[in-house]
Amino acid sequence: MIAxxxxxxxxxxxxxxxxxxxxxxxxxxxxTLSALRSGTTFGLSRNLSSSVISSPRSDARAxxxxxxxxxxxxxxxxxSAHQATPVDDATARVDQEAADSDxxxxxxxxxxxxxxxxxxxVGGGPAGLSAAIRIKQLAEQKGEEIRVVLLEKGAEVxxxxxxxxxxxxxxxxxxxxxxKELGAPLNQPATEDQMRFLTPTGSFPMPKPPQMSNEGNYxxxxxxxxxxxxxxxxxxxxxxxxxxxGAKLVWETDEAGNKIGIKGVTTNEIGLGKDxxxxxxxxxxxxxxxxxxxxxxxxxxxxxxQVIKDLKLREAVGADEQTYGLGxxxxxxxxPEKHKAGLCTHTLGWPLPLDTYGGSWCYHMEDNMVSVxxxxxxxxxxxxxxxxxxxxxxxxxxxxxxLLEGGECVAYGARALNxxxxxxxxxxxxPGGALIGCSAGFLNVPKIKGTHNAMKSGMLAADAAxxxxxxxKASAADGEAAAQSESESDEEEIELKPRIDLAEYKKxxxxxxxxxxxxxxxxxxxxxxxxxxxxxxxxxxxxxSLILKGRTPWTFHHAGEDRAQTKPASECKPIEYPRPDGKIxxxxxxxxxxxxxxxxxxxxxxxxxxxGDYAGHTERNVGTYDGLLGRxxxxxxxxxxxxxxxxxHARGTKFNISSQNCIHCxxxxxxxxxxxxxxxxxxxxxxxxxxxx
Ligand SMILES: Cc1cc2nc3c(=O)[nH]c(=O)nc-3n(C[C@H](O)[C@H](O)[C@H](O)COP(=O)(O)OP(=O)(O)OC[C@H]3O[C@@H](n4cnc5c(N)ncnc54)[C@H](O)[C@@H]3O)c2cc1C
Ligand code: SF4
Numbered sequence: 209m210i211a212x213x214x215x216x217x218x219x220x221x222x223x224x225x226x227x228x229x230x231x232x233x234x235x236x237x238x239x240t241l242s243a244l245r246s247g248t249t250f251g252l253s254r255n256l257s258s259s260v261i262s263s264p265r266s267d268a269r270a271x272x273x274x275x276x277x278x279x280x281x282x283x284x285x286x287x288s289a290h291q292a293t294p295v296d297d298a299t300a301r302v303d304q305e306a307a308d309s310d311x312x313x314x315x316x317x318x319x320x321x322x323x324x325x326x327x328x329x330v331g332g333g334p335a336g337l338s339a340a341i342r343i344k345q346l347a348e349q350k351g352e353e354i355r356v357v358l359l360e361k362g363a364e365v366x367x368x369x370x371x372x373x374x375x376x377x378x379x380x381x382x383x384x385x386x387x388k389e390l391g392a393p394l395n396q397p398a399t400e401d402q403m404r405f406l407t408p409t410g411s412f413p414m415p416k417p418p419q420m421s422n423e424g425n426y427x428x429x430x431x432x433x434x435x436x437x438x439x440x441x442x443x444x445x446x447x448x449x450x451x452x453x454g455a456k457l458v459w460e461t462d463e464a465g466n467k468i469g470i471k472g473v474t475t476n477e478i479g480l481g482k483d484x485x486x487x488x489x490x491x492x493x494x495x496x497x498x499x500x501x502x503x504x505x506x507x508x509x510x511x512x513x514q515v516i517k518d519l520k521l522r523e524a525v526g527a528d529e530q531t532y533g534l535g536x537x538x539x540x541x542x543x544p545e546k547h548k549a550g551l552c553t554h555t556l557g558w559p560l561p562l563d564t565y566g567g568s569w570c571y572h573m574e575d576n577m578v579s580v581x582x583x584x585x586x587x588x589x590x591x592x593x594x595x596x597x598x599x600x601x602x603x604x605x606x607x608x609x610x611l612l613e614g615g616e617c618v619a620y621g622a623r624a625l626n627x628x629x630x631x632x633x634x635x636x637x638x639p640g641g642a643l644i645g646c647s648a649g650f651l652n653v654p655k656i657k658g659t660h661n662a663m664k665s666g667m668l669a670a671d672a673a674x675x676x677x678x679x680x681k682a683s684a685a686d687g688e689a690a691a692q693s694e695s696e697s698d699e700e701e702i703e704l705k706p707r708i709d710l711a712e713y714k715k716x717x718x719x720x721x722x723x724x725x726x727x728x729x730x731x732x733x734x735x736x737x738x739x740x741x742x743x744x745x746x747x748x749x750x751x752x753s754l755i756l757k758g759r760t761p762w763t764f765h766h767a768g769e770d771r772a773q774t775k776p777a778s779e780c781k782p783i784e785y786p787r788p789d790g791k792i793x794x795x796x797x798x799x800x801x802x803x804x805x806x807x808x809x810x811x812x813x814x815x816x817x818x819x820g821d822y823a824g825h826t827e828r829n830v831g832t833y834d835g836l837l838g839r840x841x842x843x844x845x846x847x848x849x850x851x852x853x854x855x856x857h858a859r860g861t862k863f864n865i866s867s868q869n870c871i872h873c874x875x876x877x878x879x880x881x882x883x884x885x886x887x888x889x890x891x892x893x894x895x896x897x898x899x900x901x
Pocket of ligand 2: 843846871887
């Protein structure tokens, strides 16, 4: 059902591309959600009582009535007020069965407000923001007004960004040649590179592949840098809605009901209880439509995954499955005498076993801070392995312990990254949408760098998008379409807006340095799957990166999905991890408390067990893999506990999901061996509040 009134009409504008007749047009305040919602009844057709419809102004509605900047502040305050220190408390745990129970309320029956933009961007990371900025820059150059709406699930732009990060500036140089004058937070140049192999007690230097050179790069907090990009985007007139997650796809279907493209997305509902029932604060999600939706959700984005699957975007180009690593990191303030500003070290070897791909980084940032972390390839075979505890153990190696002793850990976090590279890139465009940044998978694995590629892919998509929108506008002006849109109602206009298929974006990308560098290193990561294992991978990578430089007629393939590489527990040895000492190593709940994570507790569990098959999930994952998720999750969300009397799912075990601890790393949905966990967006604004990562 179409919403009763269209936002465009409510705001007194078509929402479509228009000429910017004056600078005033560009500086007009972006339309707010309140403008969209004014004059609009939130009609719930069947199951909701009118008292809910006319409920007093809720937090969500108050949020909606603010400008994007104000809403950011609102969410900020709200988030800190609700800040939950993770507690190992049975009352704070949510039994997902209860959360998933049939609540007798059907969200499909809810009427939603619909808004139309020229370009909709889902995700406010480096890719999404660079795309948005570039569109606005080009529009200004051409004297056109292009409405760009960007949805970001974090309470503030940058809050959900976690990276190393040493970044290349080549994309930033193109986007803002004067970034230094503009105050971009790139304050610490990388001055020295080291590569070391760790043994349990010592370390020795290794030759550094040319890809690992950081000359000319900067050590940053990517979270901070992204927040800065967000400010620049807003200054250019991008409408940013932090706290608004893209929750569902709005599909374009053919007459037979087959999905053929994307019309836009629906944002998350606000104010549903954990039983799925609307609370007083209930506010239905909005539909945002656009001729073009750019998916910029980062690695393993929930909507991007669905588009890739439903439109068979891997099959369309014969791409390999995407593979991933999990990066677990901390930021420390170390003693000034131990700090060497600009030093970048990477290590291989201990503590990871030889059957597990990965390595560490240690970047000396500005202000006596050090970013230290460990990436673990999620194709690790031993279900007893815990990436979090490997990282904690690693810090006791003399190489790290000497540096960290006497310092203070000021931030913690974890996030999955793509490791599939060139051969895992799916078809990138489809009617109404395109994938950009790590949603598509442009990370350069040997470099462990994806920011520059994410930004550049967004910029190239923007170039293609502006051309396509202007061509659409020209053809509409030419005749039929213009006449038609005048005579049709607004509702029909939304349906009639032709979806853009951004084939030109792929062409631009193929001719860019993004694909060139990804192609060159395509065989390095999969070479670790050879029968020669870790040492075979090291040998091939050395040969390829130093001499062959990817100019080989062959392309190695990945072994398949990471989850499928997991061995049954019966074939593996349990791993004993040392207890944290509370000085250099920490327990998981203390660590999660350093992420600032909060989720309203009374909301549906966003970690969904597919088909509600808890018994099957527990049987397979406890029975065969001895509760892998309890160790794989870096935020202690999953627990399989002995059932006392109550419901027993399998082998006397009850499955608990402490979803309020979730730091949005996406590992569970990648690694759970039976693919039974679906990560859905929680209420917008929930999740970590990273600012130094
Ligand atoms: C541990 C680690 C270390 C790394 N080290 C480096 C490094 O040293 N140098 C480097 O260049 N790169 C590094 N990378 C890679 C780099 O961080 C990524 O390539 C880059 O962040 C990708 O940008 P993006 O915009 O595509 O995605 P992201 O940065 O992941 O941003 C995605 C944004 O979209 C939002 N979002 C997601 N889904 C939704 C939704 N449904 N609705 C609304 N919003 C949504 C997220 O909250 C987030 O803000 C590292 C990555 C990791 C994980
Ligand atoms: S629940 Fe999943 S997404 Fe959330 S922190 Fe744990 S592994 Fe990561």
